[in-house]
Amino acid sequence: MERRDHQSSQAETARILVEFLEVAISSIVFLKGVYPPGAFERRRYMNVVVQRTRHPQLREYIHSAVTGLLPFIQKGLVERVAVIFFNNENVPAERFIFKLTINQSYGQKVEEANFEFSLRSFLIKLSVSEPLTKTLPRDCRWEITAYFRSLPQASSSKEAESWIPTDTKQWQQPPLISPIKSMTSEPLTLQLYVEHPSLSEPTTQ
Incomplete structure (x- = not known):
């Protein structure tokens, strides 16, 4: 019975978190101005006004990416979820990082209610975090990337087959980090911060 309670707590936490990530990632993409404002519509989530993408393919990409992480978040395998924006040389120019830990015990x-109250503060902070970010080049691309504590076995999990190793270029120097928000509300610990390349980062020739 105790084991079932543990699994129930982790499952409920993961469900709420994945739903939150979908909304938060849409908010980040809106914040960065990658698409025209008309590509989004105002909605209310957790009693906060947020921006929801109207384009079906964009909405499906965000939805499928984060919901695909659900079983791995529940098991504590996912360490970070990143929204990465690239420059014209296909090198990361800015990364929004959600660092998460779910207490498996x-x-x-x-x-x-308490859980959602804590997550709501992230959405409020995100809406006013533009001063922490940098202007992106025109026609930049972006992607959602997950960093795993340990890799799931594709042979034993159908969901694992949809996640493939990334060939995204990495910074050679430790990044500059600007915290946005953090929380601890059992069983979840969550941090949100934005990363930029170090001033000493070699530039692409």
Whole structure:
């Protein structure tokens, strides 16, 4: 029974978190101005006004990416979820990082109201975080990348087959980090910060 309670807590936490990530990532893409403002519509989520993408393919990309992480987040395998924006040389220019930990030994009922109150503050912070970011080049591309603590076995998980190793270029120097928001509300610890290349980062020739 105790094991079932643990699994229930992690499952509920992962479900709420994945739903939140979908909204938060849409908010980040809107914040960066990658698409015209008309590509988004105002909606209310967790009693906060947020921007939801109207384009079906864009909405499906964000939705499928984060919902595909659900079983791995629940098992504690996902360490970070990143929204990466690239420059014209296909090198990361800016990264929004959600660093997360779900306490796998937590067995109590998740207080959803308290949990959502904490997550709501992330959406509020995101909406005013533009001063922490940098202007992106025109026609830049972006992607969602997940960093795993340990790799799931593709042979034992159908969901794992949809995640492939990335060939994204990495910075050679430690990045500059600007914190946006952090929280600890059992069983979840979550940090959101934005990364930029170090001033000493070699430039692409």
